[in-house]
Amino acid sequence: MTFSEMLNIGLMQGFAGLSLFSVLLLMGLGLAIIFGQMGVINMAHGEFMTIGAYTIYFVSHLAESYAPKLVAAYFPVAIVAAFGFAFAAGWAVEWLFIRHLYRRPLDTLLATWGLSLGMQQIFRSAFGAKEVSPTLPDWLMGSWAPSAGLDIPINGLFVMALTLVVTGGVLLALYRSRWGLRVRATVANRVMANATGINTRQTDRLTFAIGCGIAGVAGAAFTTIGSTGPTSGSLYIVDAFLVVTFGGAASLLGTVVSAFGIAQTQSIAEFFITGSMAKVLTLSLIVLILMIRPQGLFAAKVRR
């Protein structure tokens, strides 16, 4: 094996790790807002991702049957639609259920789990039990080969770029916008925020809906990697919670760092042992570290 071959393997391995990192981060971002900032355990988070994924499938179907020329351009529009649908669903769910349960976190957990079951059945009734995948535009297919023997899949690059944009957007919104200010004020001291004229109830609802919308974008991005079924959202949920908890619940930076750490551990371990054992190893490490340091990597300096 020559040096350049080894370099290529190393690069592709590194890319696989980065790719997993962006997937985990995208999953965790919405939850970092809902769970990290608001403290709501949303077990239906995976189903909001599935909403986004099915939106892409639906829009691609529409584009194919009514405007075949636009197939190359539908994807960005569909991602916006995915955000919109998941946002609206999140808004409704908060209004119907979550707002009654803010003081009872464990009950929220059960209620949202029930919600996720109901949503799965709705998906199954509407789109069938079989897994579907949208027709992807040509520019998302294939791979990019900067030199011989080095293949970087384009869909991986796309997910990575989208993750970058969404993370930047969330950071910007949280630290530079009026909404972000209101959220941070509410998280820091609800009563005081209310007293200064912030409508905390409305802030809660908007925050929950935005978190769900980001989940929808994540789901949309995942259609470029794998197919979508009624229960595919539930596969992500534990990983997403671990990413947020491991990073330190209230810290967005922690979520980024923990997603990076988990992804690299997993993909490096996969190089030496089987995929399932690598997963066992990674999860066990996370659980062990959380037992020693329950507050996660980055503890919030907020008085609760």
Added chain:
Amino acid sequence: MTRITMNRIKPWLDRSGMGSVLLLALLLAVVFPLAFDLFRLNLVGKYLSYAFVALGLVMLWGYGGVLSLGQGVFFGLGGYGMAMFLKLEASDPVTTKIQSTPGIPDFMDWNQVTALPLWWEPFRHFPFALVAILVVPTLLAFVIGFAMFKRRVGGVYFAIITQAVALILTVLIIGQQGYTGGVNGMTDLKTLLGWDTRTNGAKYILYFLTVALLIGAIVLCSSIQKSKLGTLLLAMRDKEDRVRFSGYDVAMFRVFAFCLAALLSSIGGALFTLQVGFMSPSLVGIVPSIEMVIFAAVGGRMSLVGAVYGALLVNFGKTYFSESFPDLWLFLMAAMFLGVVLAFPDGLAGLYANKLKPWWMRRRSRRSEATDQATAASPGRPGGPAGTPAGGRSEATWGLS
């Protein structure tokens, strides 16, 4: 004469709250065996093995205030412990002589494992298997509980971490096909110490064994609830800091509740394997673990007897609906989760204690024109039909403030 004995028994039943346990025992041990055929009775037995998990959750979640989403882990450990013993007995060299390596379980042979792994070896002995079923899950619960509760982790974080443990165990079992049977689990379990567990007689005996152990577990748990320990658990759930400042080690009491719940789940798992004849990772993971929580929630998270009814009812519903209306079942399940949280936080037991019992009392008092309104309008969160003492948030017990 019967009148005299009744007069003597009735106050005892009222006082000890054993009336509902007796009623449950009668229903399980007399009515069900007479009313159902063997197939249905075997199903009931299977549901009752889940009821052990629900009992543990009543102690841990209802009384201790700590929700574990990983009870499937302990159920699975108990079940696999029993399954490993039965599987070794079922794969003696004579029956497995067509395998390339006779004398090892069939799934090992399929996965090119040529010798029995060392950690399987002790499971040839029944006493060892029994001890493992009782000790391994309790020990695991102790380690997890000790690490978490000593650092004052509780509530949501504990739920997430126990859920992660459930995921780890499932991935491990599925990944290590050659040693655990993978997705299919361990099947074709036949005999227990030479006694064929698939015959009709054996099924009856196993059913009654399950009922006896379950009633025993209820009596044990309710005696814990009535002891000082139960009161302490309740006090910790409601005002953790006050108990801590009174000099109690809150963490160790929680560890105890978690270990108890794990032990009960494990016994349930072992009985499941015996009655159903297989064990698979589909009973270990996240989904079954949360379903087991809903058994306790539907029955009433504070009521031991309610948990058994909850397990029976939800599982009957599941069997019936997933046969007749498979599309409706998940919606019904969703409605159950949401309803139990939003509308009936105390489940069936709460419904009985808050609505049915006061109504019955009013009727009776009107008829006899007794004006004992105080008992009829008992307030708050009562402990359900088990008649648990201090079921409400009794802050007065800890009059240190």
